[in-house]
Amino acid sequence: MPPPPTSPRRGLRALYPPPAALFRRHFSVAQLPPLSLLPPCPSLHQIRQAHALLVALGLSSSRAALGHLLAACAASPSPSPSLAYSRAVLGQIDVPNVFACNNFIRCLARSAAGDAAPGEALTFYGRMRRGSIPTNNYTFPFLLQACSKGSAVVYGGAQVHAHVVKLGHAGDVFVRNGLVHFYCECRCVGDARKMFDELPDRRDVVTWNAIIAGYARDEQVEVCEELFATMPERDAISWSTMIMGYVQGGLLEKGLGLFREMVERGVAVNEATYVSVLSASAQLGLLEHGQFIHSAIKAVKFPMTITVATALVDMYAKCGCIALSKQEALQLFERFMEEGLCPTSVTFVGVLNACSRAGLVNDGRRHFDSMTRVHGIQPEMEHYGCMVDLFARSGLVAEALEFVEGMRVPPDPVLWGTLLGACKTHGLVDLGVTIGNKLIELEPSHDGHYVLLAGVYAKARNWHNVAKVRQLMSSRGTSKSAGWSLIEAGGRVHKFTAGDREHERSTEIYQTLETIGQRLAEAGYSPDVSCVLHDIGEEEKVHVMKEHSERLAIAFGLMVIEAGHPIRVVKNLRVCGDCHEVSKMISKVFEREIIVRDGSRFHHFKEGSCSCLDYW
């Protein structure tokens, strides 16, 4: 009888000897084949596969191998969900060496700022010192990165600085850059500058970029400009940092101008630049500009990374024009999910924010759910904020409150502020008063809280308590910041305050306001004075409101901005209800698109409606 044919299984087994034996034959332990096969940014799944191979190879307790596994965790694109895993890996090493420890600190440093993990890095460093595990120059950049994450570790960072000096690493450029970044991050740009000035020959382009970023964060744009002009060499990051400096300092047009210069000079535009410029477009509400950048990204076939996609989602969410593209952000999100990109927690802020602005309650619920359940992303305050805003604007105040109850962290003042805004809008006086008083207690010098609380009372026409809140505010030494509106025309910035008569064309402006008033009255407008918090007569209130700064700016815009072009106004405070209504009507009656960026969001007034869907 002939022997039975070899089954495929047996054939395979013949081809592949047990992996451990194969690998032992071809590689030494130091070469760590399973780990060297990992891609540069491995997913947790890929890391686990490599780990399984290590076990099969009998390397599951090798200090070197486990150290490399930790390095892979640190480089993983989603370190936060794998933190438990990193801890477990570290726990497998009897006596961790400096390499393993450094990479574990890096894992901790890379987790979300709100987590306890960055703080834990300092504790862990302390254990290293006490356990006589040596530290090296690699330890400190990671440790400082962790310190930069949370304000709770500011003093820890200063202690780390002392250790850097004591242990002789103060000359290391990487360590110095970490310190400059750390001081900038905790708003001590002066200390960062000391580091920067101290050893001029221990600086590289990163040091310059870091200090420019520090001044940018501090809104000291002139210093940024000076440093940018004098730095010995610039890379793409220098350019995008300077662009960001302009954007954060409110000099948005200048930022976009520098971007143009960068492109003209042939500096390679990188991911950060696209993100900066998209952010500038978003903040300016320049939908068309943002779309132009989007098409440029497509034209040069720039890789659609998660970061770029997120910036696009953010831009579309913020610029959302009424019918045109309010759901573009969500469509984009769906599309890149289909392409298999892995969203980050920031992506979800953009997505949830888009849902909130578009009033899409069910989509918001669905995305929030998939974020936590499918992607394992722990919600942060920003996500909660979007959800609360979403519920509140849809009138689901009870659900908003229930949601707050179920949060894993206590609400921050911003979130309470969202709820207070909802109380004002929906006329929930009792709840509004409770929250308002709580907020004033939390942040007594924040003028916005008093204004909102007074607004709650004003809505109920309780002028007595409106006056009491105003008194309380002044007795605390807090005053309502003066409102102003800006408009750009003829290459100049024109600034208006309420009732302003300083402008050279003031007479014409007030005549235009009269004309506006007449035409709106013909269209059926009647003023809503509930936003005026002074205890004055109704007639006087109408008068005060009529001269709000944005009305002067819009009137001026109607005079000088060519027909067919939108009127763009930037205002520091939030738009009042009546100015909002008036702007809507002007957009219809005068057939003019008006774009007002107020203290909290954009309002695109077009054909009688507003992109904020009347909730802000």
Next chain:
DNA sequence: TCGCCGGTCT
């Protein structure tokens, strides 16, 4: 094994 920039809730 490293650092700098960029996207986030009223």
